[in-house]
Amino acid sequence: MAHPAGCGHEPAPRPRLEVADVFRAFGEVYKDSHALSGEQAKAFEAILACRTNALGGHLDCCAECGFERPAYNSCFNRHCPKCQGLAAARWVEARKRITLPVDYFHVVFTLPAELRPLALRNREAIFDLLFETVASTLLTLGADPERLGALLGFTAVLHTWTRDLSFHPHLHCIVTGGGLNPHRQTWTSAKGARYLFPVQVMGRLFRGKFLAGLMRLYDKGALDLAGSCAHLADPEVFRLLLDKLYRTEWRPYAKRPFAGPAQVYDYLGYYTHRVGIANHRLLEIDDEKVLFKTRNGRTAILKGEEFVRRFLLHVLPRGFVKIRHYGLLAAKAEAKRQAARAALPPTPDRPVVDSGRERQVAQDERLAEPVARLVELVLRCPRCGKSSLVRRPLHERAPPGCTLQSTDP
Numbered sequence: 001m002a003h004p005a006g007c008g009h010e011p012a013p014r015p016r017l018e019v020a021d022v023f024r025a026f027g028e029v030y031k032d033s034h035a036l037s038g039e040q041a042k043a044f045e046a047i048l049a050c051r052t053n054a055l056g057g058h059l060d061c062c063a064e065c066g067f068e069r070p071a072y073n074s075c076f077n078r079h080c081p082k083c084q085g086l087a088a089a090r091w092v093e094a095r096k097r098i099t100l101p102v103d104y105f106h107v108v109f110t111l112p113a114e115l116r117p118l119a120l121r122n123r124e125a126i127f128d129l130l131f132e133t134v135a136s137t138l139l140t141l142g143a144d145p146e147r148l149g150a151l152l153g154f155t156a157v158l159h160t161w162t163r164d165l166s167f168h169p170h171l172h173c174i175v176t177g178g179g180l181n182p183h184r185q186t187w188t189s190a191k192g193a194r195y196l197f198p199v200q201v202m203g204r205l206f207r208g209k210f211l212a213g214l215m216r217l218y219d220k221g222a223l224d225l226a227g228s229c230a231h232l233a234d235p236e237v238f239r240l241l242l243d244k245l246y247r248t249e250w251r252p253y254a255k256r257p258f259a260g261p262a263q264v265y266d267y268l269g270y271y272t273h274r275v276g277i278a279n280h281r282l283l284e285i286d287d288e289k290v291l292f293k294t295r296n297g298r299t300a301i302l303k304g305e306e307f308v309r310r311f312l313l314h315v316l317p318r319g320f321v322k323i324r325h326y327g328l329l330a331a332k333a334e335a336k337r338q339a340a341r342a343a344l345p346p347t348p349d350r351p352v353v354d355s356g357r358e359r360q361v362a363q364d365e366r367l368a369e370p371v372a373r374l375v376e377l378v379l380r381c382p383r384c385g386k387s388s389l390v391r392r393p394l395h396e397r398a399p400p401g402c403t404l405q406s407t408d409p
């Protein structure tokens with residue numbers, strides 16, 4: 001997936017192949033032998049229709065050179081590879097308004113392989129528990145007076161895939177490098193540290209909290225234990241599974257701290273709106289299989305129906321919130337963010353701001369430039385390069401001098 005417009009990057013060239021092409025080639029055969037959930041069926045149909053005449057559209061016509069092309073509407077389904085660039089740009093601009101200008105760390109929490117079958121049958125319950133326990137782990141460690149003794153802020157993003165589209169639930173967490181001391185109203189910084197907290201400490205606390213929560217769900221009968229999980233209906237079998245998981249080290253992956261807030265913004269737009277696979281990773285489709293890029297120059301080959309099956313594994317339950325904010329970055333923490341900003345020492349690129357109104361004006365000015373770039377890119381004529389495209393209804397006749405040029409939907 002390309003970086004979204006508005007982050008200082010030109011749009012990537014249109015991919016030669018798309019997930020929609022795989023669905024057209026193998027989707028109907030797959031559906032003949034597999035039942036789709038309601039959300040999977042919606043995502044399937046939306047991806048097929050996205051930016052085709054099935055959804056209608058308009059004509060982009062250049063007022064300078066007369067160039068004209070049809071532009072079909074997007075489906076805006078959150079699982080569609082073609083619809084995430086604009087959504088990411090809009091989301092990033094909104095988050096910039098509240099993201100604190102401090103250093104950030106990146107930590108990834110992953111569920112053990114033994115829990116993946118249970119997560120597949122209980123997506124909403126297990127994913128909610130994953131968010132809940134990761135948040136509790138980070139907030140608890142941040143508040144520990146032996147560590148920071150402060151309230152952190154962080155954004156957690158759910159991903160459910162590997163590069164070959166296997167089911168692999170994990171949370172990417174972007175965490176402030178420090179926090180607000182709730183008693184002294186001062187900022188406690190983790191600046192200069194190579195990591196936020198020790199990986200082993202995070203892993204063990206996360207493990208204990210998650211397995212305790214899983215036991216509560218089991219005791220309440222809140223888990224679906226049919227199909228591949230039927231053996232877990234036996235309490236003794238379930239207890240043995242938990243015993244095994246308690247003896248296993250859960251090791252979160254702690255990446256290097258970001259270079260600064262600006263890098264965090266670019267990263268957020270790239271990562272938060274990812275889907276299982278971006279169109280540009282598709283290399284070849286034939287009568288039987290799909291070839292696509294994975295990592296470090298490597299590729300994978302899947303049978304067409306298996307590709308469809310794996311892609312649909314990552315369709316989330318209806319209304320499920322995959323991006324959540326905690327601590328200082330929570331929606332209702334504006335007063336705490338104000339206190340944190342006031343506690344931060346001024347720097348040359350972040351002078352003291354005397355009032356909330358002045359701070360808002362400064363933020364609006366910073367946002368204006370990337371939004372203007374986004375608008376300019378959308379309106380740029382591909383023939384003459386000027387920002388002079390105007391929209392007309394599809395059924396409207398072209399003005400004299402316009403040359404119709406179709407584009408791939």
